[in-house]
Amino acid sequence: MEFLRPLSWEEALALRAGRPDAVPIQGGTDVMVEINFEVRRPGALLDLNPVRELAEWEMAEGRLRIGAGLPYTRLIEEVGDRVPGLAQAARTVGSPQIRNRGTVGGNLGAASPAGDCHPPLLAAGAQVEVESAAGGVRMIPAEEFYLGVKRTALRDDELIRAVWLRPAEGPQHFSKVGTRNAMVIAVCSFAIALHPAERRVGTGIGSAAPTPLRAAEAEEFLAGELAGEPAWGRSLPDGLAERFGELVGRAAAPIDDVRGTAAYRRHALAVMARRTLTWAWQDRLAGTGRS
Amino acid sequence: MDASIRLRVDGQWRTLDVDTRTTLLDALRERLGVTSPKKGCDHGQCGSCTVLLDGRRAVTCLALAVAHDGAEIVTAEGLADGEDLHPVQRAFLEQDGLQCGYCTPGQVCSAVGMLEEVKAGWPSQVTEDLAGPPELDDEEIRERMSGNLCRCGAYPNIVAAIRQGAR
Ligand SMILES: Cc1cc2nc3c(=O)[nH]c(=O)nc-3n(C[C@H](O)[C@H](O)[C@H](O)COP(=O)(O)OP(=O)(O)OC[C@H]3O[C@@H](n4cnc5c(N)ncnc54)[C@H](O)[C@@H]3O)c2cc1C
Ligand code: FES
Ligand code: FES
Numbered sequence: 195m196e197f198l199r200p201l202s203w204e205e206a207l208a209l210r211a212g213r214p215d216a217v218p219i220q221g222g223t224d225v226m227v228e229i230n231f232e233v234r235r236p237g238a239l240l241d242l243n244p245v246r247e248l249a250e251w252e253m254a255e256g257r258l259r260i261g262a263g264l265p266y267t268r269l270i271e272e273v274g275d276r277v278p279g280l281a282q283a284a285r286t287v288g289s290p291q292i293r294n295r296g297t298v299g300g301n302l303g304a305a306s307p308a309g310d311c312h313p314p315l316l317a318a319g320a321q322v323e324v325e326s327a328a329g330g331v332r333m334i335p336a337e338e339f340y341l342g343v344k345r346t347a348l349r350d351d352e353l354i355r356a357v358w359l360r361p362a363e364g365p366q367h368f369s370k371v372g373t374r375n376a377m378v379i380a381v382c383s384f385a386i387a388l389h390p391a392e393r394r395v396g397t398g399i400g401s402a403a404p405t406p407l408r409a410a411e412a413e414e415f416l417a418g419e420l421a422g423e424p425a426w427g428r429s430l431p432d433g434l435a436e437r438f439g440e441l442v443g444r445a446a447a448p449i450d451d452v453r454g455t456a457a458y459r460r461h462a463l464a465v466m467a468r469r470t471l472t473w474a475w476q477d478r479l480a481g482t483g484r485s
Numbered sequence: 486m487d488a489s490i491r492l493r494v495d496g497q498w499r500t501l502d503v504d505t506r507t508t509l510l511d512a513l514r515e516r517l518g519v520t521s522p523k524k525g526c527d528h529g530q531c532g533s534c535t536v537l538l539d540g541r542r543a544v545t546c547l548a549l550a551v552a553h554d555g556a557e558i559v560t561a562e563g564l565a566d567g568e569d570l571h572p573v574q575r576a577f578l579e580q581d582g583l584q585c586g587y588c589t590p591g592q593v594c595s596a597v598g599m600l601e602e603v604k605a606g607w608p609s610q611v612t613e614d615l616a617g618p619p620e621l622d623d624e625e626i627r628e629r630m631s632g633n634l635c636r637c638g639a640y641p642n643i644v645a646a647i648r649q650g651a652r
Contacts, residue, residue, distance in 0.1 A: 195486060195505045195506050196486060197486070197488065197505040197551045197552075219549075219552070222547050222548060222549065222552070223529055223547055226508070226529070226546070226547040226548070226549065227528055227547065229506065230508065230528070230546065230547075231527075231528075239505070239549070241549075243552060267541075267602075267607065270608065271605075271606075271607055271608075274608075274615075275615075285608075285609065285610045286610060288529070288632070289529075289530075289532065289632025289633075290542065290595070290598075290599065290602070290609075290629055290630075290631070290632045291529070291535055291542055291543055291544045291595065291632040292529060292544070292632065294541050294542060294543055295543055295547070295548075
């Protein structure tokens with residue numbers, strides 16, 4: 195196995211274009227499991243760790259640009275207050291050791307339907323910045339990034355450079371079902387983000403379909419029910435959170451597997467959606483933007 | 486394919502040739518004879534291979550040796566200052582924080598790394614007040630040590646040892 199160590203982003207893109215069989219590696223917390231268990235025998239690895247700028251973040255054009263190689267621990271510590279939903283999800287990934295190495299870019303690259311970053315990225319309306327030597331930069335909305343189980347919109351010659359998110363404009367919450375420790379992958383998960391300026395609520399569902407997805411019908415329902423300024427300053431109308439929960443549960447296309455039945459996942463999603471909306475709304479009325 | 490790398494292990498520079506597929510854990514154990522990091526799962530799940538890698542706790546079974554040319558590694562063996570045990574090591578002995586001892590070097594390295602994280606003010610999943618410095622109660626210790634499993638179930642004494650070591 196060849197080991198490629200580009201020292202700059204340009205070099206990484208050039209190597210990527212020339213060696214389509216090379217597997218990119220950042221924190222290695224997905225790739226190394228596959229290599230140790232010989233699920234994958236890549237001809238080459240493309241180590242992105244020496245490309246320093248991947249592990250940085252910046253504010254640009256009023257948005258946060260989080261480098262694909264920023265480890266979860268630093269994301270939580272350095273930008274957690276600006277992206278509370280993503281930070282909450284990051285705090286539940288694996289174990290402390292995994293969070294010291296694992297990254298959002300790796301989570302996107304692996305594109306497991308159970309990846310914890312996906313729901314908050316969908317709810318916040320994030321964009322994924324990808325680049326290739328020949329094709330230049332593409333900005334892909336999160337909801338168009340996931341194509342199937344472990345399949346993404348990333349082309350063979352492209353690498354993920356960063357994710358872009360607006361700093362939270364309102365409360366955000368993330369919730370996940372699954373006993374908590376390093377061994378457990380989410381049975382299902384849900385993220386919510388209030389966008390008060392747009393009078394809209396964003397959603398993201400994880401582990402309950404072949405790809406992470408938004409609960410479009412549930413979002414439309416809330417936007418309709420909460421149209422107009424006054425609704426956003428009052429308590430939630432009776433029954434609204436329950437109805438929202440049901441619609442979120444229905445949006446999922448879960449399967450039965452060892453971690454839970456489809457019916458259980460739908461039920462759990464409905465409960466998580468109802469609760470997170472209620473929490474977010476309480477935060478909003480209390481004027482505490484962060485969660 | 487082989488590559489020549491240098492690692493600073495427990496204060497000593499070591500040079501070795503490794504196959505590019507070799508993990509840091511195998512390089513330490515098989516090539517350098519440093520056997521305090523243990524292979525429990527080779528999967529990132531048990532934490533028994535934890536060391537301090539450039540100052541942060543990391544599982545060595547998911548790190549490639551070639552990717553860490555020049556790295557500083559501290560294992561449980563390197564924590565002691567000669568005969569003088571590290572306070573966390575002493576606490577594990579005094580509180581009986583082990584039974585078979587297989588998970589212990591990983592637990593100790595993880596605990597030392599974790600105490601640094603707390604000192605730096607990093608919050609955890611169970612930290613309620615995100616503004617102040619985290620207070621290290623038992624719930625925090627358990628959460629922050631959730632990457633280290635113990636098949637003997639010595640958890641209550643491990644928590645007690647870390648409580649003592651943190652003082
Ligand atoms: C014990 C354990 C527990 C875990 N628990 C969780 C959990 O609770 N929740 C969760 O979501 N995940 C979990 N994971 C999976 C993993 O930690 C995450 O998916 C993590 O975000 C991967 O990041 P990484 O940087 O380590 O990725 P890597 O392993 O380096 O890469 C992952 C994939 O992304 C590709 N890739 C990486 N960077 C780029 C890039 N810049 N451009 C293009 N492709 C790229 C790689 O080729 C690979 O296919 C766990 C893993 C372990 C071992
Ligand atoms: S052997 Fe590395 S975590 Fe289990
Ligand atoms: S003491 Fe035996 S595994 Fe922990």
